[in-house]
Amino acid sequence: MAARKRASASSDASAKPPRNEEAVKAEPKPAEAAPIDPPIAPPKLGFILKLSALFLAPYLYLILRHFDIDRELRRSILINAGLSLAGFFATVKLIPVASRYVLRRNLFGYDINKKGTPQGTVKVPESLGIAVGIVYLVLAIVFQYFNFTADSNWLVEYNAALASICFMILLGFTDDVLDVPWRVKLILPSFAALPLLMAYAGHTTIIIPKPLIPYVGMEILDLGWIYKLYMGLLAVFCTNSINIHAGLNGLEVGQTVVIAAAILLHNIIQIGASKDPEYMQAHAFSIYLVQPMLATSLALLSYNWYPSSVFVGDTYTYFAGMTMAVVGILGHYSETLLIFFLPQILNFLLSLPQLAGFVKCPRHRLPRFDPQSGLLTGTNDGTLVNFFLRAFGQKTEKSLCILLLLFQAMACGFCFLLRWLLAGWYK
Amino acid sequence: MAARKRASASSDASAKPPRNEEAVKAEPKPAEAAPIDPPIAPPKLGFILKLSALFLAPYLYLILRHFDIDRELRRSILINAGLSLAGFFATVKLIPVASRYVLRRNLFGYDINKKGTPQGTVKVPESLGIAVGIVYLVLAIVFQYFNFTADSNWLVEYNAALASICFMILLGFTDDVLDVPWRVKLILPSFAALPLLMAYAGHTTIIIPKPLIPYVGMEILDLGWIYKLYMGLLAVFCTNSINIHAGLNGLEVGQTVVIAAAILLHNIIQIGASKDPEYMQAHAFSIYLVQPMLATSLALLSYNWYPSSVFVGDTYTYFAGMTMAVVGILGHYSETLLIFFLPQILNFLLSLPQLAGFVKCPRHRLPRFDPQSGLLTGTNDGTLVNFFLRAFGQKTEKSLCILLLLFQVFFILL
Numbered sequence: 001m002a003a004r005k006r007a008s009a010s011s012d013a014s015a016k017p018p019r020n021e022e023a024v025k026a027e028p029k030p031a032e033a034a035p036i037d038p039p040i041a042p043p044k045l046g047f048i049l050k051l052s053a054l055f056l057a058p059y060l061y062l063i064l065r066h067f068d069i070d071r072e073l074r075r076s077i078l079i080n081a082g083l084s085l086a087g088f089f090a091t092v093k094l095i096p097v098a099s100r101y102v103l104r105r106n107l108f109g110y111d112i113n114k115k116g117t118p119q120g121t122v123k124v125p126e127s128l129g130i131a132v133g134i135v136y137l138v139l140a141i142v143f144q145y146f147n148f149t150a151d152s153n154w155l156v157e158y159n160a161a162l163a164s165i166c167f168m169i170l171l172g173f174t175d176d177v178l179d180v181p182w183r184v185k186l187i188l189p190s191f192a193a194l195p196l197l198m199a200y201a202g203h204t205t206i207i208i209p210k211p212l213i214p215y216v217g218m219e220i221l222d223l224g225w226i227y228k229l230y231m232g233l234l235a236v237f238c239t240n241s242i243n244i245h246a247g248l249n250g251l252e253v254g255q256t257v258v259i260a261a262a263i264l265l266h267n268i269i270q271i272g273a274s275k276d277p278e279y280m281q282a283h284a285f286s287i288y289l290v291q292p293m294l295a296t297s298l299a300l301l302s303y304n305w306y307p308s309s310v311f312v313g314d315t316y317t318y319f320a321g322m323t324m325a326v327v328g329i330l331g332h333y334s335e336t337l338l339i340f341f342l343p344q345i346l347n348f349l350l351s352l353p354q355l356a357g358f359v360k361c362p363r364h365r366l367p368r369f370d371p372q373s374g375l376l377t378g379t380n381d382g383t384l385v386n387f388f389l390r391a392f393g394q395k396t397e398k399s400l401c402i403l404l405l406l407f408q409a410m411a412c413g414f415c416f417l418l419r420w421l422l423a424g425w426y427k
Numbered sequence: 428m429a430a431r432k433r434a435s436a437s438s439d440a441s442a443k444p445p446r447n448e449e450a451v452k453a454e455p456k457p458a459e460a461a462p463i464d465p466p467i468a469p470p471k472l473g474f475i476l477k478l479s480a481l482f483l484a485p486y487l488y489l490i491l492r493h494f495d496i497d498r499e500l501r502r503s504i505l506i507n508a509g510l511s512l513a514g515f516f517a518t519v520k521l522i523p524v525a526s527r528y529v530l531r532r533n534l535f536g537y538d539i540n541k542k543g544t545p546q547g548t549v550k551v552p553e554s555l556g557i558a559v560g561i562v563y564l565v566l567a568i569v570f571q572y573f574n575f576t577a578d579s580n581w582l583v584e585y586n587a588a589l590a591s592i593c594f595m596i597l598l599g600f601t602d603d604v605l606d607v608p609w610r611v612k613l614i615l616p617s618f619a620a621l622p623l624l625m626a627y628a629g630h631t632t633i634i635i636p637k638p639l640i641p642y643v644g645m646e647i648l649d650l651g652w653i654y655k656l657y658m659g660l661l662a663v664f665c666t667n668s669i670n671i672h673a674g675l676n677g678l679e680v681g682q683t684v685v686i687a688a689a690i691l692l693h694n695i696i697q698i699g700a701s702k703d704p705e706y707m708q709a710h711a712f713s714i715y716l717v718q719p720m721l722a723t724s725l726a727l728l729s730y731n732w733y734p735s736s737v738f739v740g741d742t743y744t745y746f747a748g749m750t751m752a753v754v755g756i757l758g759h760y761s762e763t764l765l766i767f768f769l770p771q772i773l774n775f776l777l778s779l780p781q782l783a784g785f786v787k788c789p790r791h792r793l794p795r796f797d798p799q800s801g802l803l804t805g806t807n808d809g810t811l812v813n814f815f816l817r818a819f820g821q822k823t824e825k826s827l828c829i830l831l832l833l834f835q836v837f838f839i840l841l
Contacts, residue, residue, distance in 0.1 A: 101605040106533070130601060137594055141621040152579045159586035159622060166593040167564055170600065174557060177604050178528040194568040195586060 040099050040125065040309040043092055043302035052298060055261045059268065067272025073284055079146045080288050084295035087139040091132055091299035099125040099310055107176065109311055112364065113248065113397050116371030124308060127176040129316025132296045133169035136319070137162070139292040147288070154281070160199030161289060161326045165319065168192040168239070172318030185314075186240065189322060193235035196326055197228050231329050234338075238328075239321030241344035243314060244351055247366045247385055248401045249306040253297055255408050256320040259340045260294040262412035263327065266336060286331035293323050306398040339415035343408050347384040354382050369397075376400060467526050467552065467736040470519055470729035479725060482688045486695065494699025500711055506573045507715050511722035514566045518559055518726035526552040526737055534603065536738055539791065540675065540824050543798025551735060554603040556743025559723045560596035563746070564589070566719040574715070581708070587626030588716060588753045592746065595619040595666065599745030612741075613667065616749060620662035623753055624655050658756050661765075665755075666748030668771035670741060671778055674793045674812055675828040676733040680724055682835055683747040686767045687721040689839040690754065693763060706759075713758035720750050733825040769838040770831070774811040781809050796824075803827060 063069065063077060102108070102125040114120040140162055144155070171188045174180070180188075205222045213219060223230070246252045267283040267290070274280055300316065303309045328337035338345070354361035365381035367389050374396055378389025388403060389395060395403070490496065490504060529535070529552040541547040567589055571582070598615045601607070607615075640646060650657070673679045694710040694717070701707055727743065730736045755764035765772070781788035792808035794816050801823055805816025815830060816822060822830070 105605055138618055144625045152583055155583045156579055156586060159583060159590050162590040163586050163593055166590055166597060170597040178532055191565055198571045
């Protein structure tokens with residue numbers, strides 16, 4: 001049910017060169033420039049730089065000056081940050097190369113929200129999440145060499161996390177290529193989450209919020225297998241909810257970047273404020289997996305931000321959702337993660353009637369685009385995108401996306417506020 | 428440099444239905460039957476049954492009667508075997524479904540070795556290794572729940588193995604879809620092998636063969652990082668060598684099945700003959716990862732055996748090669764594994780001149796097919812396939828493949 005920007009990804013009538021020709025690169029394609037020229041616009045690096053600075057300033061300040069973090073731990077985090085930076089540049093270089101290959105195999109779409117303008121006839125390469133995913137996996141694998149504080153329990157969780165994320169990228173890319181039915185799409189993340197559930201060596205208890213203790217009768221409730229079920233469902237939810245909160249240039253990557261930044265700030269604050277080494281390790285674990293994701297996602301955003309030169313595909317949304325579910329589970333802060341996901345939850349609730357079939361559900365639940373004015377108008381579909389348009393009036397695609405991302409940031413900020421307010425009272 | 432059977436995988440002129448149509452399944456395709464009918468021939472299950480019986484008889488005998496294996500261990504092995512059996516049936520059911528999706532996305536090839544006959548015009552779905560890979564991963568992941576003898580070291584190695592194999596399947600499928608340049612193909616397995624190298628908690632020493640001790644001066648030589656380099660190269664070698672020893676219907680899966688059977692027999696013999704629990708655990712580890720691979724590969728072979736209904740793609744050869752490298756490394760028997768790989772080594776050596784560029788290297792190094800006689804003639808290309816044809820005369824594709832597989836068995840028995 002992803003509100004995809006893609007109208008048609010496969011009705012390309014131009015003959016693709018036969019695969020057994022060595023000279024395939026030299027053959028000019030009828031409707032495109034010679035393949036030597038990059039097929040996509042250059043990355044919007046200036047925009048990314050400003051966005052990163054907005055986040056990096058407080059983050060680095062917290063790591064380096066504000067908190068007194070154990071030296072070994074700080075070093076590991078900074079090494080991981082350096083690796084992630086390298087991954088950023090690697091991804092920026094890889095995406096144009098990958099786009100060429102992807103276009104050659106007819107994995108592209110047309111930007112529905114530009115239909116009627118010249119931009120609406122451009123073939124936009126799809127599934128560039130595969131480039132992000134592969135760089136991410138290499139970064140995550142290599143980082144193990146540099147984490148000197150690893151014990152065997154850590155290695156089990158880390159490798160299980162890698163296996164889960166890798167399997168999810170595989171399933172996401174398979175979905176992008178083969179276009180599997182949506183019922184299959186729903187259960188795929190549960191399979192990918194299995195290594196995670198196996199490796200989860202934590203308690204399956206939840207702490208009852210103080211006000212509810214008189215009603216429940218206990219302070220701590222051991223959920224056992226129900227907790228594992230909850231973790232599996234969390235994985236399914238995170239992946240699919242990002243997938244359906246989409247449809248505008250830069251929305252999928254943008255929301256991931258905002259949530260990832262919030263996650264990192266949350267992690268570093270918890271590390272700084274805590275004295276329990278196991279607790280700090282859990283949040284450090286999350287940092288090690290989210291920093292590379294943030295870096296590679298920013299690289300993708302430099303191409304995907306309005307106007308999009310590439311589309312991200314289910315590969316990316318599944319990868320992002322699964323990574324965040326993994327760190328939320330293994331870092332033991334999944335309730336906080338869910339509050340970061342508030343816009344996604346709202347979008348899911350708004351979408352329920354159509355997803356469940358009570359209300360007619362079209363293939364794309366996108367707003368209506370008017371080529372004359374360049375503005376989007378909200379339809380009656382149950383998505384946050386349309387809801388914002390109906391509530392706030394017509395908007396351009398770019399300003400609507402910015403508005404939605406600000407809403408995301410507000411939800412994250414609200415979470416921080418809530419935690420600060422309830423700190424003594426809740427837990 | 429895979430000697431692929433595929434002539435053209437992408438020059439399909441028929442328009443593919445637009446992706447935003449919900450009714451895409453109902454639209455009839457111009458050159459195919461209505462998609463409700465299975466697009467491929469039924470599996471050759473009888474053949475697979477006979478082949479499996481040939482291997483299972485001695486294998487089960489060894490597990491159940493001949494060796495006195497610890498009860499817990501035997502139970503884990505049998506649970507894994509049961510899971511693998513379920514995987515076999517799941518894969519048999521999944522492949523026709525996957526074929527439909529794969530054909531719809533124009534991932535297919537024409538069988539070059541049938542060019543000139545009616546069979547040569549059939550669109551054969553490619554990259555069915557993805558179906559095998561996904562079922563395999565689910566089996567391997569689920570098995571963790573049933574292995575009650577797992578300690579945390581075992582879990583690290585197992586999850587690292589899963590991560591490596593999963594990454595290799597991802598890279599293989601990406602290669603099948605995007606057709607990456609061969610130089611990239613060469614180094615991909617090294618990345619996929621990295622989790623493995625990290626998790627390898629064993630010694631990096633080798634035991635010098637007794638006759639060489641006077642020359643080397645030591646009984647045991649600690650190679651340190653060189654051993655890790657060796658492991659990485661082993662991964663690159665296993666994956667790519669299976670990939671280039673290909674080109675006949677059923678050859679890639681067939682050689683994997685033969686080697687996997689040999690691995691399992693080797694593992695069970697070592698378990699039965701040993702008393703060292705760590706040694707037995709290492710070989711059991713190998714069994715847990717190879718049984719599912721054997722089962723899912725047999726399911727694929729039931730469609731891929733001559734005449735092929737599906738092609739396996741680089742997805743499969745990379746998956747198979749990496750799995751075997753993984754178990755060889757983590758089971759600490761990589762030298763034995765290399766002996767199993769002798770035909771692949773021979774093929775690699777024969778191929779070297781062309782791979783290195785000294786001799787001109789065409790896109791496909793397949794033998795020449797004569798549609799009239801149905802026989803293959805060897806060309807001067809440096810592959811084992813062509814070598815056998817030059818040495819033993821013209822053959823049909825099926826008999827040549829059987830001959831090459833028997834050659835594989837012969838080396839194992841040695």
